[in-house]
Amino acid sequence: MTTKPELLTSAASLEEMERLIEAGADAFVIGESRYGLRLAGEFDAAMIAEAVKLAHPRGVRIYAALNNLMDNVTVGTLPDYIRSLHDAGVDALVFGDPAVLMAARSAAPGMALHWNAEMTSTNYETANYWGRRGAVRVVLARELNMDQVLEAKAHTSLAVQVQVHGLTNIYHSKRPLVHSYLEHQNESDTKPQKAESNSGQPRYRENERYLIEVERPDEQFPIYEDDNGTHIMSSDDLCMIENLQELMEVGIDSLKIEGLLKSIEYNETVVRAYRAVIDAYCADPEGYTFQEQWLDAIKELQNPARELSYGFFYKEQVY
Amino acid sequence: MSIQTKPRYTGKRHRLSKPELLAPAGNLEKLKFAVHYGADAVYIGGQKYGLRSNADNFSFAEMKEGVEFASRYGAKVFVATNIYAHNEDIAGLEDYLRALEEAGIAAIIAADPIIIETAQRVAPKLEVHLSTQQSTLNWQAVQFWKEEGLPRVVLARETSFEDIAAIKANVDIEIEAFIHGAMCSSFSGRCVLSNHFTDRDSNRGGCSQSCRWKYDIFEEDLPMFSPEEDKFTMGSKDLCMLEFIPDLIDVGVDSFKIEGRMKSVHYVATVVNAYRQAIDSYMADPEHYELKQEWLEDIHKAANRPLNTGFFYDTPGAEDHIYEPEDKQAPYDFAGVVLSYDEESGLAVVQQRNHFKPGQEVEFFGPHGTFFKQTVGDIADEAGSKLDAARHPLQHIVMKTEHPVKPMDMMRKRVRP
Numbered sequence: 001m002t003t004k005p006e007l008l009t010s011a012a013s014l015e016e017m018e019r020l021i022e023a024g025a026d027a028f029v030i031g032e033s034r035y036g037l038r039l040a041g042e043f044d045a046a047m048i049a050e051a052v053k054l055a056h057p058r059g060v061r062i063y064a065a066l067n068n069l070m071d072n073v074t075v076g077t078l079p080d081y082i083r084s085l086h087d088a089g090v091d092a093l094v095f096g097d098p099a100v101l102m103a104a105r106s107a108a109p110g111m112a113l114h115w116n117a118e119m120t121s122t123n124y125e126t127a128n129y130w131g132r133r134g135a136v137r138v139v140l141a142r143e144l145n146m147d148q149v150l151e152a153k154a155h156t157s158l159a160v161q162v163q164v165h166g167l168t169n170i171y172h173s174k175r176p177l178v179h180s181y182l183e184h185q186n187e188s189d190t191k192p193q194k195a196e197s198n199s200g201q202p203r204y205r206e207n208e209r210y211l212i213e214v215e216r217p218d219e220q221f222p223i224y225e226d227d228n229g230t231h232i233m234s235s236d237d238l239c240m241i242e243n244l245q246e247l248m249e250v251g252i253d254s255l256k257i258e259g260l261l262k263s264i265e266y267n268e269t270v271v272r273a274y275r276a277v278i279d280a281y282c283a284d285p286e287g288y289t290f291q292e293q294w295l296d297a298i299k300e301l302q303n304p305a306r307e308l309s310y311g312f313f314y315k316e317q318v319y
Numbered sequence: 320m321s322i323q324t325k326p327r328y329t330g331k332r333h334r335l336s337k338p339e340l341l342a343p344a345g346n347l348e349k350l351k352f353a354v355h356y357g358a359d360a361v362y363i364g365g366q367k368y369g370l371r372s373n374a375d376n377f378s379f380a381e382m383k384e385g386v387e388f389a390s391r392y393g394a395k396v397f398v399a400t401n402i403y404a405h406n407e408d409i410a411g412l413e414d415y416l417r418a419l420e421e422a423g424i425a426a427i428i429a430a431d432p433i434i435i436e437t438a439q440r441v442a443p444k445l446e447v448h449l450s451t452q453q454s455t456l457n458w459q460a461v462q463f464w465k466e467e468g469l470p471r472v473v474l475a476r477e478t479s480f481e482d483i484a485a486i487k488a489n490v491d492i493e494i495e496a497f498i499h500g501a502m503c504s505s506f507s508g509r510c511v512l513s514n515h516f517t518d519r520d521s522n523r524g525g526c527s528q529s530c531r532w533k534y535d536i537f538e539e540d541l542p543m544f545s546p547e548e549d550k551f552t553m554g555s556k557d558l559c560m561l562e563f564i565p566d567l568i569d570v571g572v573d574s575f576k577i578e579g580r581m582k583s584v585h586y587v588a589t590v591v592n593a594y595r596q597a598i599d600s601y602m603a604d605p606e607h608y609e610l611k612q613e614w615l616e617d618i619h620k621a622a623n624r625p626l627n628t629g630f631f632y633d634t635p636g637a638e639d640h641i642y643e644p645e646d647k648q649a650p651y652d653f654a655g656v657v658l659s660y661d662e663e664s665g666l667a668v669v670q671q672r673n674h675f676k677p678g679q680e681v682e683f684f685g686p687h688g689t690f691f692k693q694t695v696g697d698i699a700d701e702a703g704s705k706l707d708a709a710r711h712p713l714q715h716i717v718m719k720t721e722h723p724v725k726p727m728d729m730m731r732k733r734v735r736p
Binding site: 069070071072074097098099101102103118119122123126143148151152155171173174176179181182184185207209211212213214221223229230232234235312315316317319 | 506
């Protein structure tokens with residue numbers, strides 16, 4: 001028996017959270033779009049408190065997403081918001097903007113901080129920098145390869161979180177780009193710009209709106225707008241289930257399944273499959289072998305327009 | 320672009336002190352022209368750690384020469400070390416930063432905290448300026464960086480005048496803002512399109528400008544466009560705040576930054592020249608300041624994209640993006656640079672930078688408002704042989720100018736209406 005990594009995911013609603021806990025999730029990142037980026041659904045402070053009540057008795061942890069790039073107005077509300085999360089029993093704050101670190105130091109000293117600057121969390125020295133300033137976990141960029149991930153784990157005392165499944169954000173603009181395009185075409189955008197709170201449905205679906213680049217006709221890049229601007233997502237879904245032991249062998253602390261833009265059924269299946277892999281590996285690392293049925297269950301629900309890929313784990317990039 | 324005569328930003332005046340004009344310099348020649356045309360400081364890239372891996376970039380020897388040249392004008396040289404480092408980039412960082420300090424570089428522009436911290440430790444004479452790649456939008460984040468010992472923050476391009484005023488009101492620190500040039504349409508650093516499309520790492524200098532490509536957009540698998548309509552793009556118009564110098568000075572921006580380490584020497588000289596004159600004119604007499612039409616005209620002579628005001632007044636909308644096919648040609652081309660002038664004969668020696676010939680309309684311009692148009696008369700090589708055209712790159716051409724000119728004045732020719 002080896003130490004089990006945390007299986008972390010997102011949730012669009014309390015209902016989805018219940019089902020994903022049943023499926024084997026150990027922790028959730030939730031929040032509201034004012035403070036967090038690209039959330040599967042909206043959880044205001046009261047709902048986060050509900051989520052904690054639902055999660056804690058089952059040994060499940062709740063992390064609040066405060067990883068937005070904060071504006072001056074939002075900064076003024078951070079101390080109260082952070083205090084309310086602290087009082088609700090939230091297990092950690094996920095931050096990218098140093099303003100959150102500053103606010104947390106005074107509003108809730110001692111509260112765990114996870115550093116997540118998305119595509120710019122790229123090396124262990126910088127993770128250690130934020131560790132010296134209070135972070136206890138680094139969320140590594142999805143654009144790193146396996147060697148870089150393993151090396152980061154070896155050179156930091158912070159807990160290391162790595163995304164292992166789902167789409168990733170590849171572009172974030174503050175500009176309302178779809179809206180502007182439609183205006184340019186003299187059409188108005190009739191789509192709702194905000195998901196209903198607790199609707200039980202994902203905020204947007206991956207095929208609701210997408211981009212295609214002329215030389216890559218088979219790749220669909222989901223695009224959506226919200227209060228934080230325009231988000232473009234990867235055309236493939238990261239899927240490391242076959243290679244999860246490479247991350248578990250070195251003790252990666254948290255494995256993240258991103259459930260954004262996916263149905264509850266899909267996320268439930270994915271969580272269950274990764275749960276099975278983690279449990280099987282940790283019960284007997286030496287005798288562990290991957291079983292195709294775990295992947296097959298995911299493939300059955302996988303949108304055929306979206307490839308399951310290894311992301312950047314085995315790729316070389318130039319610059 | 321319409322001419323704005325009144326300030327659009329009506330917030331409280333912060334203070335009135337002369338801002339730094341900070342220009343890009345892709346190579347040593349561009350550095351010299353940027354400084355000569357009025358930049359108070361220039362920023363360059365070295366061989367490593369910069370975000371323009373395709374630019375010429377400076378060797379340490381070139382940096383030293385650049386620093387020496389700039390110091391004659393009282394100007395400073397900054398080096399962009401603005402990548403987000405990967406594990407393997409960190410080896411060699413200390414030596415590199417020490418070498419920058421040794422070369423007399425005044426500051427580095429850095430985004431990755433490990434580069435910031437390492438510079439503070441091993442090269443304490445280097446100032447560290449926080450790069451726009453950190454996408455800093457709020458005063459509390461600025462306060463954080465001040466407490467970390469940084470004297471200057473380059474704000475995110477998404478900050479408005481209100482944001483800048485709030486930051487200046489809360490934190491005593493130098494604020495640098497982009498005022499001219501091309502813009503990422505994403506939050507800087509928050510884009511890995513190149514990584515996904517071309518396996519090039521955008522945050523280490525490999526940006527393929529995929530935001531300027533054209534895309535088809537679909538909703539529920541149906542196209543949101545008809546075949547004759549413009550395609551979707553994220554590509555932004557370029558920033559130009561020349562018309563709003565008083566607003567920028569009044570709100571307290573300490574350094575006015577021009578984008579463009581990849582731009583031509585003609586572009587850099589032209590843009591610096593226009594902003595230099597506008598800033599000096601406003602500072603000399605703020606009450607009676609008027610924007611001169613010719614400054615704006617000059618900008619358009621070198622501009623290769625339509626211009627806008629970014630996020631300063633409002634979030635960019637449909638009119639701020641480039642949906643039509645891009646025509647990146649500037650209407651004027653750099654034709655030559657003056658090497659010397661003989662007052663007695665009125666003859667100048669001009670180094671050829673582009674084809675020109677007798678009968679062509681050209682403009683001469685230089686720092687401090689030197690400007691006139693003329694028709695090219697007879698031209699000759701230095702041996703005195705008459706030429707029908709200046710064909711050879713860098714050839715020295717002797718020609719008569721209608722007014723006195725000085726070394727480093729430039730000659731441009733119109734290449735399109």
